[in-house]
Amino acid sequence: MGGGTIHVLYVDSGPPSADDISRRLESARESLRVTTVDSGSVDALSTELADCVVCDCAISDPNASELLEAVREEGTGVPLVLFTDDVGERTADESIPSFVDAYVPKQGEGRDHERLLGRIEDLVSRHRSETNYREVFEKAAVAMSVRDPETGRFLDVNERYCELTGYSRGELIGRTSEEVGGQQEGYTADRAHELLRETVEEGSQTVEWVNKRRDGTSVRVEATLKPAEIDGRTRVLVSIRDITDQREREAEIERKNDLLERTQRIAHIGGWEYDVEAEELRWTDEIRRILGVPLDFAPDPEATLERYHPDDRPHVRRAIEEAITDGEPFDIEVRGRADDGAFRWLQIRGDPQRGADGALRIRGTAQDITDRKRREDRLHELHRRTRELIRAGTPTEIAHIAVETAEETLELPLSGIHLDDGDGTLRAAAVTDAVREHVGETPDYDRSSADYGDTLAWEVFESGESRLIEDTDADGALDIDSPIRSGLVYPLGDHGVFITSSLNPEQFGEEEQAFAEMLAATTTAALDRAEREQRYDAIFNQTFQFTGLMEPDGTLIEANDAALEFVDATREEATGKPLWDTPWFQYDDSTREMAREAVERAQNGEFFRDELPIVGGDGEEIITDFSLRPVTDENGQVTLLVPEGRDITELKEREAELERKNEQLEEFASVVSHDLRNPLAVASGHLELALQEYDDDNLEYVKEAHDRMESLIDDLLALARQGTSVDERRVVDLGATARRSWRTVETRDATLRIASNGSFEADPSRLGQLFENLFRNAVEYAGDAPTVTVGVLDGGEGFYVEDDGPGIPPERRDRVFEAGHTTSETGTGFGLRIVERIATAHGWDIEVTEGADGGARFEVTGVEMRVDGKTV
Template sequence: MGGGTIHVLYVDSGPPSAGDISRRLESARESLRVTTVDSGSVDALSTELADCVVCDCALSDPSAAELLEAVREEDTEVPLVLFTDDVGGRTADESIPSFVDAYVPKQGEGRDHERLLGRIEDLVSRHRSETNYREVFEKAAVAMSVRDPETGRFLDVNERYCELTGYSRGELIGRTSEEVGGEHAGYTADRAHELLRQTIEEGSQTVEWVNERRDGTSVRVQATLKPAEIDGQTRVLVSLHDVTDQREREADLERKNDLFERTQRIGHIGGWELDVETDELRWTDEVRRILGVPPDFDPDPDGVVEWFHPDDQPTVREAFSRSVIEGEPYDIEARVTTDDGDTRWVRIRADPQTTGDGQRRIRGTVRDITDRKRREELLHELHHRTRELIRAETPTEIAHIAVETAEETLGLPLSGIHLDDGDGTLRAAAVTDAVREHVGENPDYDRSSTDHGDELAWEVFESGESRLIEDIDTNGDLDIDSAIRSGLVYPLGDHGVFITSSPDPEQFGEEEQAFAEMLAATTTAALDRAKREQRYDAIFNQTFQFTGLTQPDGTLTEANDTALTFVDATREEVTGKPLWETPWFQYDDDTRQLARDAVERARAGGFFRGELPIVGGDGEEIITDFSLRPVTDETGQVIMLVPEGRDITELKEREAELERKNEQLEEFASVVSHDLRNPLAVASGHLELALEEYDDDNLEYVKEAHDRMESLIDDLLALARQGTSVDERRVVDLEATVRRSWRTVETGDATLRVASNGSFEADPSRLGQLFENLFRNAVEYAGNAPTVTVGVLDDGDGFYVEDDGPGIPPERRDRVFEAGHTTSETGTGFGLRIVERIATAHGWTIVVTEGADGGARFEVTGVEMRVDGKTV
């Protein structure tokens, strides 16, 4: 099996026989490691490193229950197997604690270790698969609510809780269990309130509960209540796990077990007695019936052994001899050949006795166990098939194995698995050849069909209830034109149905139903596992990120396909190694040390994240955003670590390129500031001297050109040094900022009006530049004595600046924010570009439209405004 080495803790409470079993187990599998311990003091047991615990103890031993409970208390999750003598009957089965995961009886055939090995592998495989999938990908999907312990009201619920109950969050918040949970016997609102208060007083607890969904249906849940401090208040955090299906399956399993016990008790017991002194042998009629001889048959003691199978005769002869000579009792199983040539299995018990007058005799029983042996062989074969089902990867493969099992193992030649295709059809995924011979094709069942066969299949699928048809001809609600007379239909969860039938009526008794139901249940479990594995694979292996799983000490247990492909490695090559020794962390010593440090931090419950370089199998070097996250159980214990890596090479290259461009831009700004201003200052100085000496209009034109060049330089510097983001913000007042900016601008006869006020977060300096440039634009383009109005937008999403000038034509509005765009002889064309850059740096959007009086209106949106102390 996959998943690496299996560590077995073998706890022996009886005679020192476990060593033989341990050696046989380890020799059967290289991947198996067995540690054998004497139970001794149960307080000294430790299952920390065990994948499975086997308890070798006799049910009759009073300390057996104490030993089993001690192992289970030590670890509630590790699979627990009871390996003991099969004493048979109801008493043995009822003595097995419910928390034991598997019961393997000793049969003394030299094959005990094979059956024990099979159960260990199945339990560990299932436990590992469910743990990965549950802890990594299903742990967060829990229905949760926050409750007020005093009133019982819902204070908060998550999406899973809404999905579970059918109520929306709005329907639940502020209401009590009495208002939304319904009333059920034993599960009342008063009891719910009592549990909430009890949790605060006594601590966390787990109970089973029945909730009523919004549609009136009931759901059984396992509720875990924990006290929690939320927003300074003592609350109760309630986590719900839907156990409705689980309880129904448990009820079904209990019913199946009861049915199986009753089938085991079918049979009769015959008696016999041997007078040792006279060698006289007497049989009851039941013994004669078992052996198929007439009621008047007179047994011969010397010829009794000849009734047994040649391979079993030595065992019978030796047991009988010890009983006669040494007075030892015996209890053996052997095959006999009946008078008509049939072979039957019998269980023979002998009890030597001495009468009051000193006479010796042996009394015993003979029980026909042929059916039991056949069932054991059937169960053994079903167990073998179950392992095949568990290993199967696809629904189609599972269906073929299940149908083959029904035909070859259970003797059900007319069988088929039909799976829901999602479009209203239960399609034949696998059917036996006999089905095709009877039907002529692979039968599908249409949801919209009025045919009774289709309706029956869909009824079982949708209801989840199996159906037994003893005789179609006498069944009034079925009108099916078919050679089939009897049949069984079992639901396969949400996957489809299993159908088996017969051309004869009443062909499915209790035993046939029990085994068919077992097969259906096993097939359902295999389909569920395949679905989980497909979902797990879709999440785990189809992502572009590097993802894996490690033990708390950093030992890698799983890596996804993306990570393996990058370093050109197989799972076998990397799993089982410490994280820092895997190929991804071999770039240099610093990288390996970083991995060690990350494991230590995550192992202690912390989260690690950092950047590190790795080299792929083809020599490609990339930079990864690496993180290591701990996963904890309900007690807060770290049970695994999740390493993840994301390729950020391109991002880092873009950041480097941006840094280079920023440096170039800064260099440009310096050139503009220094290399252009200096010669311009020299030219302006000489111009001032010339104007003092000459009165020439041409010199005035030169002065205007110098002023124009100075404005261009100022605007170019401002534009070049406007960043793409804002580092620091604080709350600013709109009106105060506007009036301060107005005073720094040459506004002439223009008038400022603040229509409404509000506050918001911004960089005060850059916000002031935004308003200054908008005001200059209005004064320059709006004509003589314009009125400039500033206020909060009606929907509160930002602010606006508008004038009462001629406005901007619609065809030019898309161009006003372009660098260098201007219609003025004195404008530089960079003012509105600067405005747009400042707005973008804050995460805002600016557009130009028409004002109330026809002028230009600039609207800045995406601003979280507060008006009168309230966020709009």
């Protein structure tokens, strides 16, 4: 019995006479400890330490009732057993007090202690169960409830159950499933009540169920129902486990694992014992049968060691030695030689134990696992072939690998894959040579044919249910000319069927079916993947960006390979759930909240964009430029959402490095300009005094040089500051910003024209500087009264500024953005360099080309423009 040591207090009402009983009780169970006292020695401490009290007294003794009452008073909750000479049924019924838990009559046949031991173990087990019920129930790691099988009502629930369902304990107790869960198709209160009654009548069971939470959402659970005696009444203990997140592929994997378990049959197990001191080895007959030796064969320890494979003997010897010296049990897999010379795989378990006589013996089991090892080798090869299937790129390639696997790995020589051609025929994509040899041609299955083979293949394909044909002669299934006598047909989803057959009847046992079904399931998964990749590859998987598709409610329905590989998730694990529950948004709470906000804004037709930190499956953290774009139909209704993410980690790192360098540059420029301005100011002051005293043209040249030095210093500072990154962006209007900048520039007779307009995000101040420098450049170089045009580029990829002047020769266009490059006597050569710095700080590109009228045209690209309220 489980539960540890049982302490029995044996109370003798007369002279000590229980030694024989106590000795036999303790000999019968190593876990039993018996303490014998006379009736005058019973106290609260002795009963408190006991798991059971046995009173050895005669019912007819006048002092018996007094003794029993005294014992019960001292040990209120401990089971009390009356062990008596009186065996009369009438006497027992009339004389035994109601508070006695069990009555065991003495029969004097030398087996009294066995009957007494049975009652003690039963009572202690029941008492411990009842005592620990509340503590175990409340501390259970799973959600549990106690149900009344008669009424279906909740009698008790633990905290985990409340957390899972959303109901409080008070809301559940006394109510039925109908009252707290509602009626759902297939999962009604009547069915729940029926399950409770079945559990009481037939025993424990496990079912899948759908519970409705308090908030109205549904949760799929696995419920285990067990009958239990609680407070003397039969109840049903229900434990539930949330399995809502298990997707279809996970269920398929679970089914594969179940098939694997079915293929691993339990072989016969034999027992053995090794007496260390006597050096004697004993076997049960089952071990002799496994090794093929006569049933009267007497094993010898040293000779037995020689039966193991030479490579395994050191493992066996070491396991035995450690068991003897350290008392360590062992579990090893080794090869043993049978009498026919063949080696069989054995799983050897051993556990050192000391008997009552103090002798050390190692007892254990030996299990023939040869078949299991063979299956494991086959499974290992099947898994290797599965990787080939997953890597295959086309349905034809998948079919050939699957058929080759069936023939070479699963030893199914008559096998074929037949795929739906879309025109009513399941065409043979791949078959073994044996199929061609025995059937005579590569078989196709016509939807309109009345032949049984064609009909059977299409029935399996359309129903999605496999078929086993055990004997075609008995079933009358196939044409009499066919050599096929048994077969298996498995559906391959929406793709076709897998067929394997034999020339002999009843050739497909449980193991063959399990492996064939596993191959069919794996092939289906590979075909699904190939179809999915062909369908979406051009859209999703030809880019390094993270891309996906979402329902308008935020449910992710597709993600490209780049996104999935980064977080080490399968498509099934990532899709089918809200965006904020997907792996990419588990960085922190603010990230998940941003995902919710993005979905809400996109649902209303708004484009969302922000920087998002994510952590990949290997722990790598990156910063992404995340956006969520709504897709609308012709009525403006949002039908899809397109999430995209671009890895900008390196860009951010470069920006940080550039910021640092620009700060250093600005500091340097400020120091230099300060050191230049001080002597320049002194020189300018003396120059002013000289101009007041002397009228000399040479002094005017000096003044012009001073002014140019001032301009150079100002542009040097401006250029240094334009290298820093953009701190704040706002939506700006192209035309309005251009007009404001135009008013701050000395434009003389020049004219500004806004050809087209749009909006985009930018730093308004620095964007204004960009336009000012482009306008100054146009006024300086475009001749008299030029026209400067601003507009949106075709395709909406940015904007442009152009003039109608002489333009810039092609050979000089690559140099115009170089610092100090100028063709004007008054220019500093830094204006266009500043323009380039501002564009780069925004993440844009700028280039110079020829305008429509032959002038200079500056195009700024990489800008997300919105024209007429739409992003283009």
